[in-house]
Every structure is written in structure tokens, then in C-alpha cells.
Amino acid sequence: MPRREIFTMGDIACAEGAISAGCRYFGGYPITPATEIAEWMAVRMPEVGGAFVQYEDEIASITSALGASWAGTKAMTATSGPGASLMMESVGLAVMTETPVVIVNIMRGGPSTGQPTRGQQGDVFQAKWGSHGDYQIIGLTPASVQEMFDLTVRAFNLSERYRVPVFVLADEVVGHMREKLVIPDEKDLKLVDRKMPTVDPSDYLPFKPGDDLVPPMALLGTKYQFYATGLTHDERGYPTDSDEVQIELITRLSEKVLRHVYDIIDVEKYMLDDADIAIVAYGTPSRSARKAIKDARAEGINVGMLRLKSVWPFPEKIVSELGSQVRHIIVPEQNMGQIYYMVRAFAAPTPIHLMTKPAGTPQLPDEILQKIKEVHSL
Amino acid sequence: MTTAPATLVHPMSKYIREDRLPWIYCPGCSIGIATGMIVRAIDNIGLDFSKVVFVSGIGCSGRTSGYFKTGTFHTTHGRAIPFATGVKIANPDLEVIVVAGDGDLAAIGGNHLIHACRRNIDMTVVCINNWNYGMTGGQFGPTTEHEKLTQTSPPPIGNMEHPFNLIKLAASSGATFVARWTAVQVRRGITSIEKGIKKKGFSFIEIVGACPTAYGRMNKLGEGVDMHKHLLEVTDIQNGLPPHEAEIEYDKRIVCGEFVDIEKPEYTDVLKQMHAKVRK
Amino acid sequence: MSRYEIRIGGFGGQGIVTMAVVIGESSSLFDKKYVVQTQSYGPEARGGASKSEIVISDEEIDYPKVIAPDVFIAMSRAAYLEYVHGLKENGVLIIDSDLVNVESELPQGVRVYRVPATRIADQEVRSKQTTNVVMMGAFAAITKAISIDGLRHQMEERWPKFVKINHLALELGIKAGEKALAGES
Numbered sequence: 043m044p045r046r047e048i049f050t051m052g053d054i055a056c057a058e059g060a061i062s063a064g065c066r067y068f069g070g071y072p073i074t075p076a077t078e079i080a081e082w083m084a085v086r087m088p089e090v091g092g093a094f095v096q097y098e099d100e101i102a103s104i105t106s107a108l109g110a111s112w113a114g115t116k117a118m119t120a121t122s123g124p125g126a127s128l129m130m131e132s133v134g135l136a137v138m139t140e141t142p143v144v145i146v147n148i149m150r151g152g153p154s155t156g157q158p159t160r161g162q163q164g165d166v167f168q169a170k171w172g173s174h175g176d177y178q179i180i181g182l183t184p185a186s187v188q189e190m191f192d193l194t195v196r197a198f199n200l201s202e203r204y205r206v207p208v209f210v211l212a213d214e215v216v217g218h219m220r221e222k223l224v225i226p227d228e229k230d231l232k233l234v235d236r237k238m239p240t241v242d243p244s245d246y247l248p249f250k251p252g253d254d255l256v257p258p259m260a261l262l263g264t265k266y267q268f269y270a271t272g273l274t275h276d277e278r279g280y281p282t283d284s285d286e287v288q289i290e291l292i293t294r295l296s297e298k299v300l301r302h303v304y305d306i307i308d309v310e311k312y313m314l315d316d317a318d319i320a321i322v323a324y325g326t327p328s329r330s331a332r333k334a335i336k337d338a339r340a341e342g343i344n345v346g347m348l349r350l351k352s353v354w355p356f357p358e359k360i361v362s363e364l365g366s367q368v369r370h371i372i373v374p375e376q377n378m379g380q381i382y383y384m385v386r387a388f389a390a391p392t393p394i395h396l397m398t399k400p401a402g403t404p405q406l407p408d409e410i411l412q413k414i415k416e417v418h419s420l
Numbered sequence: 421m422t423t424a425p426a427t428l429v430h431p432m433s434k435y436i437r438e439d440r441l442p443w444i445y446c447p448g449c450s451i452g453i454a455t456g457m458i459v460r461a462i463d464n465i466g467l468d469f470s471k472v473v474f475v476s477g478i479g480c481s482g483r484t485s486g487y488f489k490t491g492t493f494h495t496t497h498g499r500a501i502p503f504a505t506g507v508k509i510a511n512p513d514l515e516v517i518v519v520a521g522d523g524d525l526a527a528i529g530g531n532h533l534i535h536a537c538r539r540n541i542d543m544t545v546v547c548i549n550n551w552n553y554g555m556t557g558g559q560f561g562p563t564t565e566h567e568k569l570t571q572t573s574p575p576p577i578g579n580m581e582h583p584f585n586l587i588k589l590a591a592s593s594g595a596t597f598v599a600r601w602t603a604v605q606v607r608r609g610i611t612s613i614e615k616g617i618k619k620k621g622f623s624f625i626e627i628v629g630a631c632p633t634a635y636g637r638m639n640k641l642g643e644g645v646d647m648h649k650h651l652l653e654v655t656d657i658q659n660g661l662p663p664h665e666a667e668i669e670y671d672k673r674i675v676c677g678e679f680v681d682i683e684k685p686e687y688t689d690v691l692k693q694m695h696a697k698v699r700k
Numbered sequence: 701m702s703r704y705e706i707r708i709g710g711f712g713g714q715g716i717v718t719m720a721v722v723i724g725e726s727s728s729l730f731d732k733k734y735v736v737q738t739q740s741y742g743p744e745a746r747g748g749a750s751k752s753e754i755v756i757s758d759e760e761i762d763y764p765k766v767i768a769p770d771v772f773i774a775m776s777r778a779a780y781l782e783y784v785h786g787l788k789e790n791g792v793l794i795i796d797s798d799l800v801n802v803e804s805e806l807p808q809g810v811r812v813y814r815v816p817a818t819r820i821a822d823q824e825v826r827s828k829q830t831t832n833v834v835m836m837g838a839f840a841a842i843t844k845a846i847s848i849d850g851l852r853h854q855m856e857e858r859w860p861k862f863v864k865i866n867h868l869a870l871e872l873g874i875k876a877g878e879k880a881l882a883g884e885s
């Protein structure tokens with residue numbers, strides 16, 4: 043399709059991003075504030091020859107998406123906190139079986155049922171550590187309707203490139219607000235497809251990685267026969283209790299993400315060049331921060347922002363460099379402090395100031411401005 | 421002059437990952453028999469094996485997928501059916517078979533089972549009912565009978581709960597083909613699995629088996645051979661009986677047969693119609 | 701135009717979300733402004749006072765929600781009571797004059813415009829469903845925050861089957877707006 047401009051909601055931009063990225067399978071279960079993605083997909087998937095399937099729960103939704111992925115279709119699911127909690131076991135399955143899949147979490151107020159219609163950023167740590175065992179995850183954090191589209195495309199590309207589950211973590215405001223969306227001409231979109239094996243089937247080792255640590259992926263129902271399992275497995279895919287294989291596999295699964303951080307990490311530096319105070323933010327609070335920064339600069343305070351468009355893997359090096367550049371770092375989050383702890387871990391000993399707001403209304407620009415002034419006077 | 425004796429090749433070995441043998445099953449377990457039934461059914465139909473996909477959950481029965489020499493996937497506990505549903509919808513040309521245990525399919529995955537029956541997606545589910553959770557050492561599950569002993573239903577009462585009758589469950593949930601056999605009705609079982617595979621719709625086949633190591637030992641049911649002999653004795657073949665009469669009682673009577681064989685629109689077919697209509 | 705904030709308050713069924721979306725669409729796609737539209741959801745949006753909001757600017761919009769509206773369009777008493785205090789000083793208050801009275805004190809310098817949108821839709825357009833279109837016309841005429849061409853265009857796109865009736869509603873709304881402007885109180 044040629045380039046189009048529409049005025050639409052973040053959730054819908056996400057769905058359109060997925061379609062543009064080549065997603066042809068959506069498994070889901072309705073939940074506020076992600077329902078609009080499912081509703082849009084129910085109409086759009088058949089139009090593009092894909093499938094929208096509404097399951098009995100989120101466990102089935104994500105697991106079915108893994109199945110569709112192994113049958114060769116780019117697949118996704120979308121949910122919010124309660125559903126994300128249910129999905130966690132299969133996130134681990136996707137990690138372990140190296141299954142490309144995109145999981146969208148339009149974050150609402152928690153814990154538990156919390157505030158369904160109000161946003162929060164409380165699931166950022168869950169996305170990283172929600173499933174058991176040690177693993178790396180990719181988590182992207184859009185802050186606008188356009189980024190809901192762009193980062194969803196990116197989520198598919200990364201999931202295909204590295205054979206990993208990728209989270210899109212948007213707060214409710216980003217999911218529900220309407221802004222202009224430019225859908226690029228499909229010719230201008232760079233799409234990535236997973237590597238497939240080219241060897242003779244008798245030589246195929248399903249979990250033998252290439253130099254980039256990513257194994258070529260055969261599909262179900264092809265001349266390649268293989269066994270994929272959530273059990274620890276060797277290069278043949280066969281389960282084993284061996285310490286060596288466990289260590290090698292778990293290390294590789296993490297390393298294949300960590301070794302490519304230069305390709306995965308996505309940050310925006312806003313007025314940081316001369317800053318001696320930095321704000322680290324993502325999602326809606328980063329928009330408040332932008333306004334606060336303009337206002338603070340008008341009053342002569344040198345403040346800037348490191349905006350995270352990806353939170354996982356965490357941009358350790360960038361944040362640590364930021365720590366040595368500025369006097370103070372402020373982290374406004376729509377939660378009780380999550381990314382704050384990551385910033386603290388890597389920017390210390392620079393003082394890190396947390397602004398919590400575990401509620402639907404993010405920090406207002408004025409509140410952040412006050413904090414900037416307060417920190418500036420320290 | 422003597423010629424070297426020809427090595428015996430098992431007629432079904434071409435379907436099996438022989439490099440993974442011997443398999444994990446205990447002596448006297450029924451899962452090997454059920455695995456044999458499945459490959460013989462496939463062989464009888466003459467399916468292109470590379471187009472057959474096996475999906476299983478977790479458990480002893482769930483380990484079967486790893487032994488079939490084709491595209492196979494071992495999901496988490498209870499999730500074989502949703503995974504298989506995704507595979508089938510993404511590529512309806514594939515023949516999708518789920519093999520899993522009673523616990524996997526009817527306890528932790530019970531919700532997926534009834535909804536897949538209702539949704540009527542074309543796949544064949546073979547449930548190996550060994551009356552308990554074998555893999556974890558013999559705890560009671562959704563098919564364990566009242567007052568039977570397991571690791572988590574100890575004396576003096578035994579199992580305080582009551583079992584599902586999986587045939588009734590699948591039939592009333594809308595499965596289009598439903599059958600039950602024990603591990604000793606191998607030929608009949610194979611025929612039903614063939615029918616299930618050929619059926620365009622959701623097929624559920626229960627293979628009632630024995631877990632001598634756990635359930636058998638705790639309830640003093642004898643060795644594997646004794647348990648299988650017993651299954652033969654208590655089998656009551658009643659093809660075509662209304663599913664709500666397909667009783668199952670380990671000690672007395674296990675009604676076997678094909679109980680449901682109906683037609684209704686299948687999900688991937690309906691999806692194709694949807695595509696055709698939307699394109700117009 | 702630097703940041704300009706609009707809040708619309710009313711009750712379910714008046715089409716206040718649609719109103720905000722159409723204003724947003726025409727401002728964004730036709731007038732080529734930066735626009736963000738948000739709204740209340742769920743239980744909040746069902747009962748008494750629900751709201752929808754639009755922020756319009758010539759520059760990229762940072763904070764996406766309305767902080768202190770330049771304009772408040774009140775289409776129900778509950779919404780009026782709930783939100784009127786947030787209105788900016790010297791802001792604009794547009795009320796559906798059959799449904800809302802100016803009660804209590806207003807923020808300083810607020811100009812009030814009375815538009816009987818529901819009555820016009822009901823009696824002159826003969827379709828109560830067009831109340832929000834009447835109000836959009838009045839809003840555009842009073843504030844000039846969005847172009848009338850843009851509104852017209854967007855309504856044709858959105859409701860191709862109801863072009864005539866919506867044009868009528870829009871024209872009557874514009875007239876009512878101009879009238880309110882002339883008789884400013």
C-alpha cells in the first residue's frame with residue numbers, strides 16, 4: 043500500500059504496524075486497555091489473508107502465537123497486566139525454543155485488576171523478569187502514536203532477527219490517545235525475516251547457532267524434522283540433564299541478545315549536550331519531561347533527557363556515561379520506581395532522584411519542573 | 421556357506437527417532453503401545469510424514485512428541501492444544517496431532533480442551549489416560565477415581581474428589597469425533613485414530629492405559645502385564661453408544677468404542693470462507 | 701498557534717468522543733496542526749460526567765493531556781460542575797444553553813457563549829444525533845481554532861451517507877456560534 047496519513051489511536055497504530063511488518067496471526071483475549079488492538083485485528087487480519095483468533099485466555103493466546111510462528115507466520119498477541127501475568131510461562135518457552143513472537147502490553151494500573159482504564163508503567167520489570175530462569179528480553183517503549191507503529195515494526199524485525207520474544211511496553215495513555223500516524227509506503231519499510239536452514243535435512247541441527255549465535259529456524263511441516271522443547275536441549279534439540287549443555291545454552295540465549303545491544307538499544311538524547319541535570323524517562327512521562335525541560339531552560343537551567351525507546355536490554359553503557367556527564371539524574375516513572383533501580387545501578391555514584399507516580403495521570407510537566415529546580419539548587 | 425542373518429528392522433522404525441531410544445518409559449507402561457498405534461494409523465493412511473506435526477504437553481505422555489521423526493514441538497504443561505491450534509491455523513495443510521496425558525489435557529489444560537472442542541479446529545488429540553500424574557511420581561489427577569490412593573491422596577480415604585469422564589467431557593464440549601479404547605485394543609484403537617485423523621474437525625481419542633510404577637503400585641493393581649490383562653477383562657465394547665453412557669470404572673467396566681462422529685463447520689474452513697468473502 | 705487546549709464534557713450518547721475525534725482529525729489531517737486527542741474511559745466514561753480532550757499546536761506536543769483548557773464545551777450539568785474549575789483564566793466557556801446554567805463563580809475573565817445545540821439539532825435539523833455536529837460548528841465559529849473547511853471535509857469522509865444532514869447541522873451550528881459571539885455575555 044502507498045503512504046497514508048490517518049488520525050488514530052496508539053492501539054490501532056500498533057495493529058497497523060504489525061500488519062505492515064508482515065504479521066498475519068493474532069491470538070488474543072479482550073482486556074482493557076489493549077482491546078482496541080484485538081478489535082482492529084479482528085477486522086484487518088482477514089483482509090490481509092491472516093487470522094485473528096480469540097482464545098479462552100491469554101495463556102492460549104500467546105502459546106498459539108508460538109505455534110503460528112513455528113508454522114512460518116509472523117505472530118503476535120496483545121494484552122495488559124493481568125493477561126501478561128498469565129503469559130509469562132510461555133514467554134519462557136519462546137525464549138527457550140527461540141521463537142519469534144511479539145507481545146504487546148498496554149500497561150494499566152496494578153497490582154491485580156487495579157485500574158483497568160488508567161495507565162501505569164508497572165510491568166516493565168515483569169517483562170524482564172516475569173518468567174522463571176535467566177534470560178534476556180527485548181522491551182521497546184513507545185511514547186507516541188507514530189512510535190506505536192514504528193516500534194511494533196521494529197519489534198517484529200528484532201524478534202525475527204534474533205529469534206526472541208519481543209515486548210512492546212506502552213502505557214495506557216500512549217495506547218489510547220489519538221495522533222497523526224504516517225504509514226509509510228510498504229516499499230520504504232525495511233522488514234527482516236528469520237534465517238532458515240539451507241543445509242541438507244540430514245545435516246540439520248536445529249539449535250546449532252551461526253556466528254551471530256542465532257540458529258537457522260526450520261518450520262513445522264517441512265523436509266526438516268526436528269524436536270523443539272522447553273527442556274534444556276543440545277544442538278540436536280534433544281533434552282539433557284548435562285551441566286555443560288545447560289550452561290552453554292543459557293549463556294548463548296543471553297549472549298545472542300547482549301552481543302547485539304548496538305543493534306537493539308534505541309535511545310533519544312534530548313538537549314543533553316550541555317546538560318548538568320539529566321532526566322531518564324520513557325513513555326508518557328517522557329513527554330511531560332520534554333515540556334519541563336523547555337521551561338527549565340527558559341529559566342537558565344541546563345537540563346536534558348535520555349529518552350528510552352527501548353528499556354530491555356538496559357542501555358547500561360549509555361546510562362553509565364550519562365552518570366559521569368551530569369551532576370544529577372531524575373527518573374520520573376508511572377510506577378513506584380523500576381527503571382530507576384537500573385539507572386542507579388549504572389549511573390552511581392551520581393545522585394539519582396526518583397519521581398514515583400503509580401497512577402493514571404503521569405507526572406505533570408510542572409511537577410517535573412519543580413523537581414528540576416529542587417535538584418538544581420542542591 | 422552361510423549368509424549373515426538379516427538385521428531385523430521394525431516396520432515402524434522409519435517414523436521414530438531411533439537415536440533417542442531407549443525411551444524414558446517404565447516397563448509395563450502403555451505409552452509405548454499408544455505411540456505404536458499412532459504411527460501405524462499414519463502408516464495405514466499413507467500420510468506424507470513430513471506434513472504431520474506432533475505437539476505435546478508435559479508429562480510422560482507429553483514426551484512422545486520427541487520420538488516422532490518429523491516436525492515436533494514439546495510445549496509447556498497443558499498448552500499443547502493452543503500451540504497446535506496456532507500451527508493449524510497458520511498452515512491448514514498440515515496434519516496436526518496432539519499427544520498428551522490426562523493431567524495435561526484435562527486439568528491444567530482442561531480449559532483449552534473444552535474450548536478447542538467447541539471451536540472445532542481440525543486436529544487429532546490422543547489422550548493417554550493413566551489415571552494419575554505419572555511424570556511427577558503419581559499424584560491424583562482429573563481422572564483419578566474416588567478413594568484411590570496416590571501420593572497426594574493418602575489413606576485413610578484416598579482421593580476425596582471425583583473423576584472426569586473424558587468422553588462425556590469432549591462430547592458435550594462439541595468434539596466431532598470421540599472414541600475410547602484401552603491400550604490392549606490395539607487394532608481398534610488404530611482404526612479410530614485413522615478416523616480421527618481423516619475427520620475434518622476436532623477428534624478426541626482416549627487411550628486408557630496403565631501406570632504400574634505409580635498408580636498400579638499404590639493401589640496394588642499388579643505389574644504392567646496384570647494391569648493390561650485387567651483392562652482387557654473389563655473392556656465393554658459398545659460402538660455407537662450415546663457418549664453420556666460411556667462409563668468408565670477401573671475395577672468393573674470400561675466402555676470402549678466410537679461414540680461421536682458428527683459433521684460441523686471446521687474453523688480453518690470457515691476462515692477460508694471469511695478470506696474469500698472479505699476479498700470480494 | 702502555540703499549545704491550545706480543548707475540553708468537552710457531557711454524558712454518554714451525546715457523541716462527545718466523536719466530536720473530539722472529528723475536531724482532532726480535521727485539525728491534524730486538514731489544517732496540518734500537531735494534535736493529540738484523549739478521552740475518559742470505562743466507568744468514568746459511562747456515568748454522569750464524561751470528557752474528551754484535544755490539544756492543538758503548531759509545534760510537536762509534549763504532554764498529551766489537557767492541563768488547563770483554553771476552551772471548555774459543557775454539554776451537561778454534571779460535566780459542567782465537574783470540570784468548570786479547571787478552565788484557564790480568560791478562557792472560553794461554551795455551554796448547551798438548554799442543559800447547562802452558569803452556576804458558581806467562573807475563573808477570572810472567562811467569556812461565556814450560549815449555544816442551544818440540542819434544541820437546534822432536535823427542532824431545526826430534526827435529528828438529535830447531530831447535536832455534536834451543531835456544537836462543532838458553533839465551536840469553530842466562536843474560537844476559530846479549527847477550519848470550517850476541514851470540519852466539512854472530515855464529516856464527508858467519516859459519514860458519506862449523511863453528508864446533507866451533517867452540512868445542515870454544521871451550518872446551523874456556525875450560525876448559532878456567530879450569534880453567540882455577537883451577543884457575547
Ligand SMILES: Cc1ncc(C[n+]2csc(CCOP(=O)(O)OP(=O)(O)O)c2C)c(N)n1
Nearest residue numbers: 478479480481497521522523524553554555
Ligand atoms: C506449570 C506446571 N505445573 C506442574 C508441572 C509438573 N508436572 C509435570 S508433568 C505433570 C503431570 C503429568 O500428568 P499427565 O498429564 O497425566 O501425564 P503422565 O505423566 O501421567 O503421562 C506435572 C504436574 C509442570 N511441568 N508445569
Ligand SMILES: [Mg+2]
Nearest residue numbers: 521522552554
Ligand atoms: Mg497421566
